[in-house]
Amino acid sequence: MSKIKQLQELFEHELGNIFDSRTKLSKASFELAIYLGWLNSSLTSTTVELSFLGLTEKGLKLYQNKIQKELDLVEWIEIAFPLAYLESFELLVQRNDWLRRKVSAMVSYQEMFKKYERLKAFLEISKTTNQWREETKEKIRLWQERINNTVKQLEAIELNQELVQETITNFQESLLGRALNNLLSIYLEQIKLDTHTISIITGWVAWETKKLIESLLLHKEENFVLSRLCIAATQAIKTNQKFYSIESYLVQQISIHNNASLNQKKWHVFNEFTIPDIYVPLKCQLLNSNGKERQHLQILDLETWVKEQLTNPLKNGRFMLIQSEPGLGKSIFCRMFANWVQQHLHPIWTPILIRFSDINTFDTKIENTLRAAIKEDFAQNNDDWLTDLNTRFLFILDGFDELSLESRNSGNLKKFLQQLGTYQEECQKNSNLGHRFLITGRQLALHGIEQFMPCNLERVKIIRMDNQLQQKWLRQWDNLVGYEVAQKFQGFLQGENCPKLIQKFAQEPLLLSLLAIIHRDGKFNAQMFAGISEFRAKILIYQTIFNFVLTKHYLEDFYYTTIKFGIDDWRRVLIEAGLCSIQSGRGLVSFKMIEQRLQGDVRIQKLLEKLSNHIQDNPLQNTLVVFYTQSAQLDEINEGYVEFFHRSFGDFLGALRLVESLRKWTQVNIYSRHKEFIINDEKLAEEIYDLLYYGGLTLEIAEYLINLLDYDHHRANLIKHLFQRLERFYIDWCNGKFINAYPKNLPQNKMSQIKTASSIGLREVDIYTGLNVMILLSALYRYAQTHDNLKDEIIFYPCGQNNSENFKTERLICIINYTNSINLYTFLDTLGFLLSNAKLNGANLSGANLIGVKLSDASLSGVNFSNANLSYADLSGTDLSATNLSNANLDHANLNHANLEDANLSNTNLSDANLSNANLSNAKLNYANLCDANLCNANLDGANLNHAKLIYADLRNANLYNARCYEVNFSGANLCGATLTNVRLKGSNLHNADLTRADLTNANLINVHNITVYQVKTANNWNKAEYSPDFSLIIFK
Secondary structure, eight states: OOHHHHHHHHHSSHHHHOOOOOSSSOOOHHHHHHHHSOOOOOOOTTTTOOOOOHHHHHHHHHEEEHHHOOHHHHHHHHHHHHHHHHHHHHEEEEHHHHHHHHHHHHHHHHHHHHHHHHHHTTSSSSSHHHHHHHHHHHHHHHHHHHHHHHHHHHHHHHOHHHHHHHHHHHHGGGHHHHHHHHHHHHHHHGGTTTTHHHHHHHHHHHHHHHHHHHHTTTTTTTTTTHHHHHHHHHHHGGGHHHHHHHHHHHIIIOOOTOHHHHHHTTTTTTTTTEEHHOOOOOEEEEOTTOOOBBBTTTEEHHHHHHHHHHOGGGGTTOOOEEEEOTTTHHHHHHHHHHHHHEEEEEESSSSEEEEEGGOOOOOOOHHHHHHHHHHOOOHHHTTTTTOOOOOOOOEEEEOOGGOOOHHHHHHHHEEEEHHHHOOOOHHOTTTTTOOOEEEEEEEHHHHHHHHOOOOSSEEEEEEOHHHHHHHHHHHHHHHHHHHHHHHHHHHHHSSSSSHHHHHHTTTTTHHHHHHHHHHTTTTTOOGGGGTTHHHHHHHHHHHHHHHHHIITTTSSHHHHHOOOOHHHHHHHHHHHHHHHHHHHHHSEEHHHHHHHTTTHHHHHHHHHHHHHTSSSSSSSEEESEEEEEESSSOOOOOOOOESSSSSHHHHHHHHHHHHHHHTTTTOOOSSTOOOSSSSHHHHHHHHHHHHSSSSSHHHHHHHHHHHTTTTTTTHHHHHHOOOOOOOOHHHHHHHHTTTTOOOOOHHHHHHHHHHTTOOOHHHHHHHHHHHHHHHEEEEEHHHHHTTTTTTOOOOOOOOOOSSSSTTTTTHHHHHHHHHTTTTTTTTHHHHSSSSSTTTTTTTOOOOOOOOOOOOTBBTTTTOOOTTTTTTTBBTTOOBTTTTTTTTTTTTTTOTTTTTTOOOTTTTTOOTTTTTOOOBBBTOOOOOBBBBTTTTOOBOOOOOOOTBBBBBTOOOTTOOOOOOOOOTTTTOOOOOOOOOOOBOOOOOOTTTTTTTTBOTTOOOOEETTOOHHHHHHTTTTTTTSSSSSSHHHHTTTT
């Protein structure tokens, strides 16, 4: 490598011609050039304006001009590769924000060496300082020796034919590549980087070097031997090259600058503008690991928070969770942040963006789950892709609430989050890993599994846009549509006549964009929203957009004139696509699935076939969806797909399709003597299984349905008839009528129909159909309770009305056990949040799994909850009088203001439960565990607490009048201000209990353990209590 030395002379004479001064050279590249002898050591990076932009090409040209002849193969390699390596490193430093800051902040050994040389002149330096200086100088000298020896080894390389071939075909592993990587590794030790990060940098610099060499060879003559060799080698190994595969993935899936038609379409918002055109940074609120807001903490910029979490080494063992309500921009943030990481932090962090809806397989090992979701060569063809020293990934997993149907129904989210917590800790401990994870989703999806969340997570929630962010958004809108249009919209939002509901919607990025579009096109006025509910207003916005799409976009579109799609045809396709999206749990729907739902409609099927042909190379996009084709698997022909821009669009259009059937089910044959329904009971059951077989109507979809039915002129009769028909189906379903039917078995028929598109089984079809009917009945019941003409006629009793013919005490527990045969939490995940206000009087729920269930304000008197698991349940305000809760688990349950009079709570676990203001008069609490429970202001008049544990319980101002407290453990309990009149505390443990201002009138404290005179005398009326003889002598002395 004699040419390395010769470059020094060239650089001395041609410094101005080689180095570009437009971009300042980094300190690291500057000093590496000095060590290689290409720059004079007397120069400093702060005084010389240099840049390595185009260094390789300029260096080759100048050297060739100097020797006045064409370079041979060896000469070309000796000059081009070292120059390209240094240029590639400099480009990485300039591009990567994290690395650039690290390099800028370091005090290099070169700088320290010069500083210590100057200090020799100062004899008055203390002995200690001098000794420290000499020790440091020795470290620097040893380090410089390593650098110099490495440069000498590099210069000593003699390239023969074999080494030339090796350098061309596999530069990173070649002798020259390893020598340059070794030099850079030693230099980077100054920045105090770990070996994994150094390996990532050197690996990617070597890869970029190879790319730079290839780009230079594109301009060489075809007869240049190196060009032919390199092109051949590149073609041979490109498809299996991890670096190439990662770069390809980033360009195609992450970067906004990819010119591919489909990728560009996906960066468009409603076919109106691109995401960067309208995106504004989001803000977030810090949460604790349980999802509760942290008090007294300021609102943060979301992107800044994520960057700090990612780059803080102390956070390496923790994963990030971002939760959000629908429409607040979490998915857009994921795409924008992944693009930013790719531009500014790769390869220190390489972003991998995965949608949870695309995860079809959950393995016992998280590595296999990720590999199955990514489907790229760098993951598929490399078993060690996660332990590779040249890579470190930031996995962004978006939308855990959008898991596919099968995954959602099998408890995979809980298992995955637990795996993720464990794996993130492993990444911190194992230097070969180091990956980080960021996940997003709706908080509602965590219902029932909140208590199983890993502890090692940092959690925030996205908050609504404030005025500051709105103003930023409006400025973006101004840039897109012009000042006049934007000002009119801003004036409307800020005007006195703008409904508060619209102002609230304008705090959500999704709805703000929709409002701006329909306002711009004159489809919007304030009177539209006068006197209507929030959900109905949202429906009105979506309906306006939907009608706008149907009438404007398609009547003027090429596809309308070519394929001959009419408005009704488009409406039919889109609402069926919406239903398919709901049923599959995904925003991506294949044409095949739509065609299957529209069997027999030959016209629609032909139109879809035409559409599929027309969108092969040019996706069709409108405000709601994009139509495109892609190959389902390798070597297969392209299939047509519909993808919704936002899940809410698919839910809304699917609800439009569902409500059509709900209305039909209530239509009466006016010509029938007995006013029979047009759709009889048998046909009704068939349609219910066809529409509702999937994993659980969401609360949002149920609200859409109820509000859409509310538009009907004859809504009272419609709601009443629909409830009655669904209730009859519910009773038949509970009795096993459909699952046991022969020969026509509806669950089996539906399973056979969908088996090509879904792996859902017979049991799942039957269970989810019944649960969805329960959701509809609950929603209709809630609606009826707000209308005086319906509230007495429509009441949903899951077990039947008490003392009626249909009443069965075990009906609900049978449903719970049956549905939980799929997964232990199936019932809770599907219906757990819809049981508030439920009428369950007299039901037998003994042993039921009801973790986290929402039963606030439900009617529960006389219910048997013995041995039930109600931990984390919300029972606030419920009537639990005379209820059997013996041996139940109620830890962390919320029983605030609950009525538990005469309830049986013996042996019940109430640790950490909230029983503040609860009525526990005459309740049986013997042997109950009330450790750390909140019993502030609770009424325990006459309660039996014998042998109970109230360690560290909060009993401030509680009423324990006449309570039986034999051998109760009150250690550390707070009884400040409690009423202990006539209480029997014989044999109880009051160690460190606080009795300040407690009323001890006629209290029995005989044989109480661990009590002190000081404790007793802090109470009121302590002198009116009864004590053991020995203690009386002390206290009354």
